Amino acid sequence: MGDVGGGLIARAWQAYLGEDSPLQGGASPLGTESKDNSHKTTEITLRKRPECKRRYLVESSCGHGNSFWWAKNCDSWKCEACTSWRLETEIKPEIRRAILWAKTRGETLKFITPTWKNTDLGAQPTPEGKKRRQLDRAHLVQHIRRDLGRFFEYARVPEQHKSGKFHEHWLAVADYLDEDQLQAQWMKHTRGSSFNVHVQAVALRCPNCWPGRGASTQEKNASRIVPLPDRRNKLGKVISWKGNCSNCGFTPDWHIPSWWDELANQAAEELSKYLVKTAQSGISGKLISRSKGWRDNCQDVEPEPLDGPSTGEPVVCESCDAVHGWNFVGPLLKLAKGFDDDALTARLVLDVDRVYSYGASGPCGCWTPSDKEGQQKTPPAELPAEFNTEWADMVQGNFINLAEHYN
Secondary structure, eight states: OOHHHHHHHHHHHHHHHHHTTTTTGOOOOOEEEEEOOOOOOOEEEEEEOOTTTTOEEEEEEEETTTTEEEEEEOTTTTTTHHHHHIHHHHHHHHHHHHHHHHHHHHOOOOOEEEETTSGGGGGGSHHHHHHHHHHHHHHHHHIIIIISOEEEEEEEEEEOOOOEEEEEEEEESOOOHHHHHHHHHHHHHTTTOOOOOEEEEOOOOOOOOOOOSSSOOOHHHHEEOOOEEEEEOSSSOOOEEEEOOOOOOOOTTTHHHHHHHHHHHHHHHHHHHHHHHHHTTTTOSSSSSSSSSHHHHHHHOOOOOOOOOOOSOOOOOTSSSSBEEEEEEEHHHHHTTTSSHHHHHHHHHHSSSEEEEEEEEEOOSOOOBTTSSSOOOOOSSSOOOOHHHHHHHHHHHHHHHHHHHHO
């Protein structure tokens, strides 16, 4: 039943949209997408998203009386499929922008790791501990910006140990920071309880002699390649970079963008370890936080998905002059194993990605995918003749009745 009903609806939608429809074959569009930011325009290669096993069935409706059902990924850092996708499409591009931002300032992106002793309030997995960490962090950032007069924007991720205690990992676009000086100030802010504040430039693992995960810190540090400013022009802007492996002497050609991309990839993978670890420890809420400057310059804020939940003001659709409604129906795979109407809906969504149900007015422009020029298509009054009979059946009842009719 699912193949017949779902296939019919998908074919009708494709015929109505023309050959540019992204629904052909029931797959998401693949290709390249240009991303522009204040530092550089980069081209990100998109690939098909891994299948999330925890997807939810969502129903969306518009002011024309039309609806469609689609699957929303869980986007949790606990989910292997969603983690790999978010790492590629969110974290890596964000860190790439941060590296380029730091590069334009003649600096390297920095890893900063502030810690608390296990007995200190700042290390505790309690609301009071969280508040203490916020205060200690604010004091240190204020010291860097106000007292030292240094530029400092950052993103941070908490890490929770098996013991339940916390410390944090920061990525920072910042001017030069003296680790000993920062350590002394951190000890002051944390009531003398800090282990340390470790500051380390984001570095490339040497492709020739990297010793592997099991090696000692000393061995790893010998095979880290930090890009350093080399020559500056008359205005003081860095125009070339240097940096080589102290262990084997390998020197990347820093004029080649792919080396900077690899640097971003490795930094993103390092950060993602802490994201996943913290998520799996059961911590809820936002796991990565950003300063305003970092957010404005590095984070690519995507628009809300089609009629997905939004925390902002309701948006009135220009096509139907109404706020689109939506609701979570339930776990997609669990629903698909049932025998009720929601089960059929879930199976159809698994088959063709999206399932549409139209009222007497037919398709509207609310969810019409854009064409190659980015302009929204205007629905024609009728489908091609070969679909007229099927279309008449479709608008007389919902898609479930239609599927049963063709069974």
